[in-house]
Amino acid sequence: MSETKAVAETANGQQGTPGEVFLAFLKLGLTSFGGPIAHLGYFRDELVLRRKWIDEKGYADLVALSQFLPGPASSQVGFALGLLRGGPLGALAAWAAFTLPSALLLLIFAIGASAFEGPIGQGIIEGLKIVAVAIVAHAVWGMARSLAPDRERATIALGAVLIAILVAGSFGQVAAILVGGLAGLIVCRQAGAAVSGHVEFPVSRTFGAVCLAVFIALLIGLPLAAAVVPSQALAVFDSFYRAGSLVFGGGHVVLPLLEAEVVRTGWVTPSEFLAGYGAAQAVPGPLFTFAAYLGAVLGPEPNGLAGAMIALVAVFLPGFLLLIGVIPFWDAFRARPSAQALMRGANAAVVGILGAALYDPVFTSAVVGPLQFALALTCFVLLMAWKAPPWTVVIVAAIGGALIGLA
Structure with missing residues (x-):
């Protein structure tokens, strides 16, 4: 415990409060554009270099842990930093402050989406669908370069595409990840990066094991309970919890998982889904807050504010349970070849899953003619060649969609 306190204290020797954590992360939640990698850079500048909540080695180890686990990487790092700085209440304060700004903006968009009538309004919605093509294509390209850089992992990614296409829904995606992990055990045993850094948290192995048991119990028990109990709220919680449990490789991977849960069940139309995903690119904070939009617009009640809250808690919960559960065992486990x-x-497989989603539903739903294709290609070039921030590309797509609507 003393080692943990030493890491968590600042230079003046004072441990933080949940209020301090909340204000620090509220600033980050209002200004952190650019996706999880950019978020981690903002965290480092604000909390490691300026506030000195943790040293560089400890922060690097937190980042490595978040990249290993399923879930929203930047939110998991923020949750862990809040836990170090302000205890359990600090962890909750960090998550709430970093998440609420984007969640509220997307909730407002969901409530006001019906106001987008007429050719201009519908064109803006179409533009938000088209920008999703460019955003996902950019994510697939970047993830393939880092997670499938050699022929073995590229082949695993291709196999995952085939599995995701042939076996529709979340079952096919889970199967692709499992097959990818097993294939990795066989063909990906090259020497890994040296293990460095050390995480020391006020979490015992017993409590960590309890959190892992709760994670597994919910993952198995929620579908069974949803099948027996006729509750739409329980079904929504189950769907978003399963989606949050399987997001390896970055926030964009939540797209095909959520699409399988809410579009193929008929809760959300493909048009609503892609418009919300496009809008999520224009707000700061974690991409997982897309769940708040989906919870608000899904067809059966509960929806609106209640649906947004259920979806938001459910999609983040598994990542946090895994984080707390793995922390006490992390140093020993990650050293195993x-x-x-x-x-x-598994990471190569998620590249394939996202690649399959790029075609269906993203491309097939948004690109319905040459003008839409030209706009999608323009957005992709802005992201790839001009390195434009995603939120500016969203604006370009919305204007382009409005012009197409008037054509």
Whole structure:
């Protein structure tokens, strides 16, 4: 415990409060554009370099842990930093402050989406669908370069595409990740990066094991309970919890998982889904707050504010349970070559899953003619060649969509 306190204290020797944590992360939640990698850079500048909540080695280890686990990487790092600085209440304060700004903006968009009538309004919605093509294509390209850079992992990614296409829905995506992990154990045993850094948290192995048990119990028990109990709220919680449990490789991977849960069940139309995903690119904070929009617009009640809250809690909960559960065992586990090989294969598989989603539903739903294709290609070039921030590309797409609507 003393080692943890030493890491968590600032230079003046004072440990923080949940209020301090909330204000620090509220600033980040209002200004952190650019996706999880950019968020981690903002965290480092604000909390490591300026506020000195943790040293560089400890922060690097937190980042490595978040990249290993399923879930929203930047939100998991923020949750862990809040836990170090302000205890359990600090962890909740960090999550709430970093998440609420974007969640509220997307909730407002969901409530006001019906106001987008007429050719201009519908054109803006179409533009938000088209920008999703460019955003996802950019994500697939970047993830393929880092997570499938050699022929073994590229082949695993291709196999995941085939599985995701042939076996529709969340079952096919889970199968692709499992097959990818097993393939990684066989063909991805090359020497990994040296293990460095050290995480020391006020979390015992017993409590960590309890959190892992709760994670597994919910993952298995929620679908069974939803099948027996006729509750739409329980079904929504189950769907978003499962989606949050399987997001390896970055926030964009939540797209195909959520699409399988809410579009193929008929809760959300493809048009609503892609418009919300496009709008999510224009707000700061974690991409997982897209769940708040989906919870608000899904067809059966509860929706609106209640649906947004259920979806938001459910999609973040598994990542946080895994984080707390793995922390006490992390140093020993990550040094195992088999663990590193398994994760290489699983990460390559998620590239394939996202690649399959790029075609269907993203491309097939948004690109319905040459003008839409030209706008999608323009947005992609802005992201790739001009390195434009995603929120500016969203504005370009919305204007372009409005012009197409008037054509």
